[in-house]
Amino acid sequence: MNPETKTTGGFEPKIVAFVCNWCTYLGADLAGTNRLEYPANVRIVRLPCTGRVDFNLLVKAFEVGADAVLVSGCHPGDCHYAAGNFHARRRWGLFRELLDTLGVDSRRVHFSWISAAEGAKFQKLVTEIVEKTRELGPYEDYKAIVAEK
Amino acid sequence: MENQLRNAIRKLLEEKTVDVAIGYGRVGVGGAVGAVFVTDPSEVDRLVWNAECRQNLAVHLSRPEVKALGKPAIVVKGCDARAVVVLANEGQIDRENVVVVGVVCEGIQGADASGVATGTLLDKCVTCVEHAAQNVDILIGDAAKAAELDAANAPNAKTAGKQAKLAALLQKTPEERFQYWRDEFSRCVRCHACRQSCPLCYCNRCVADKNRPTRIDTSATLKGNFAWNILRAFHLAGRCVGCGACSAACPAGIDLDLLNLTLANAADEQFGYVAGKELGAAPLIGTYAENDKEEFIR
Numbered sequence: 121m122n123p124e125t126k127t128t129g130g131f132e133p134k135i136v137a138f139v140c141n142w143c144t145y146l147g148a149d150l151a152g153t154n155r156l157e158y159p160a161n162v163r164i165v166r167l168p169c170t171g172r173v174d175f176n177l178l179v180k181a182f183e184v185g186a187d188a189v190l191v192s193g194c195h196p197g198d199c200h201y202a203a204g205n206f207h208a209r210r211r212w213g214l215f216r217e218l219l220d221t222l223g224v225d226s227r228r229v230h231f232s233w234i235s236a237a238e239g240a241k242f243q244k245l246v247t248e249i250v251e252k253t254r255e256l257g258p259y260e261d262y263k264a265i266v267a268e269k
Numbered sequence: 270m271e272n273q274l275r276n277a278i279r280k281l282l283e284e285k286t287v288d289v290a291i292g293y294g295r296v297g298v299g300g301a302v303g304a305v306f307v308t309d310p311s312e313v314d315r316l317v318w319n320a321e322c323r324q325n326l327a328v329h330l331s332r333p334e335v336k337a338l339g340k341p342a343i344v345v346k347g348c349d350a351r352a353v354v355v356l357a358n359e360g361q362i363d364r365e366n367v368v369v370v371g372v373v374c375e376g377i378q379g380a381d382a383s384g385v386a387t388g389t390l391l392d393k394c395v396t397c398v399e400h401a402a403q404n405v406d407i408l409i410g411d412a413a414k415a416a417e418l419d420a421a422n423a424p425n426a427k428t429a430g431k432q433a434k435l436a437a438l439l440q441k442t443p444e445e446r447f448q449y450w451r452d453e454f455s456r457c458v459r460c461h462a463c464r465q466s467c468p469l470c471y472c473n474r475c476v477a478d479k480n481r482p483t484r485i486d487t488s489a490t491l492k493g494n495f496a497w498n499i500l501r502a503f504h505l506a507g508r509c510v511g512c513g514a515c516s517a518a519c520p521a522g523i524d525l526d527l528l529n530l531t532l533a534n535a536a537d538e539q540f541g542y543v544a545g546k547e548l549g550a551a552p553l554i555g556t557y558a559e560n561d562k563e564e565f566i567r
């Protein structure tokens with residue numbers, strides 16, 4: 121385990137990473153087999169393709185207590201289903217604008233392309249996201265609307 | 270113009286070009302304007318056209334009970350006409366099998382709580398540059414007048430009306446914006462009137478109604494209201510034509526147009542796409558370009 125995540129008592133952000141089966145999941149796996157340590161704060165949800173990442177899943181992640189979300193898949197041109205990530209990219213571009221108008225904290229919503237060979241990129245990115253989210257603190261705004269009946 | 274409209278519809282019905290005409294009539298409480306379905310040519314006098322024709326009648330085109338009436342003619346304003354285009358582009362109607370009767374619209378007025386016209390134009394009309402409905406089969410009214418009105422609005426089309434309201438919201442900090450929506454959505458009663466009034470929310474079974482598993486809270490919890498309103502808005506990304514039917518229908522007075530407009534602006538800015546502008550256009554979501562912008566992706 122990464123030494124930073126061992127601290128007890130402090131805030132440990134929950135990060136939900138929606139990754140595609142064919143690239144980023146394998147990238148994360150490679151990080152593991154290469155013993156590249158990354159914080160245990162990341163919960164990986166494996167989906168067939170970024171094209172399958174319904175925006176409702178991101179909303180759901182915040183509903184169940186995520187402090188940040190990451191969506192990651194194959195680089196453009198490398199999608200296992202040829203174009204799933206192209207479709208996803210277009211949706212995200214629009215969805216980000218909606219979140220912005222709603223005032224959802226954009227610093228907590230991340231997108232990346234990580235290939236099966238990029239274990240190191242996965243490690244670096246999630247470590248960065250965890251650090252950044254730790255600085256931001258818990259996503260109180262969203263937790264508050266979840267708590268309200 | 271009203272007579273012109275009635276005559277055109279009478280002809281369509283008499284010649285059996287259509288089986289039913291969907292238009293406006295004074296059918297509501299106190300003579301409020303709503304939808305009428307005229308099948309008999311002798312009844313075309315029920316049709317009206319005035320500044321209180323607020324509804325977007327295109328919502329009826331995909332309803333099975335209306336489809337059962339046979340081939341329709343439909344009366345549309347400029348904004349509503351774009352919804353008909355989207356319905357056709359998405360395969361929900363056979364455009365050949367609908368007679369679209371466009372009207373030259375000089376703007377629609379808001380209504381007070383008791384339904385009386387306020388004399389003030391709706392926000393959408395202040396920025397409207399389609400006073401003459403496009404992609405129609407018959408146009409009723411003075412096209413030259415429409416062009417004049419379009420020209421008058423054009424300079425402020427991107428800044429006045431709802432655009433100004435959205436710009437003001439975006440001036441606030443994200444925290445303030447979140448608080449704003451928190452206040453707004455806390456009034457949502459989840460009646461789904463926004464969905465029912467929308468010509469483009471035509472799914473037989475809405476994901477919001479699914480309960481195996483439940484995707485979003487079905488009762489009006491604040492968390493569910495956020496999820497619902499995010500869902501409703503985003504399912505219309507690249508599709509909403511800005512007719513404002515949802516906001517007008519909302520009993521809680523939530524300004525849903527601000528969400529729709531956000532996405533319409535994004536579609537235009539990022540992809541040069543305006544929903545319902547062009548018959549035969551491919552849907553924005555469902556297609557892609559290899560060079561779509563991605564500076565936000567790491």
Ligand code: SF4
Pocket residue numbers: 346347348349374375376377391393394395397398399400
């Ligand atoms: S937006 Fe244009 S076409 Fe639609 S009601 Fe207003 S003036 Fe008429």
Ligand code: SF4
Pocket residue numbers: 456457458459460461462463464498515518519520521522523
């Ligand atoms: S019409 Fe208004 S109150 Fe009803 S579900 Fe839609 S947003 Fe909520």
Ligand code: FES
Pocket residue numbers: 140141142143144168169170171193194198199200201202203204205
């Ligand atoms: S399979 Fe990885 S993005 Fe489509």
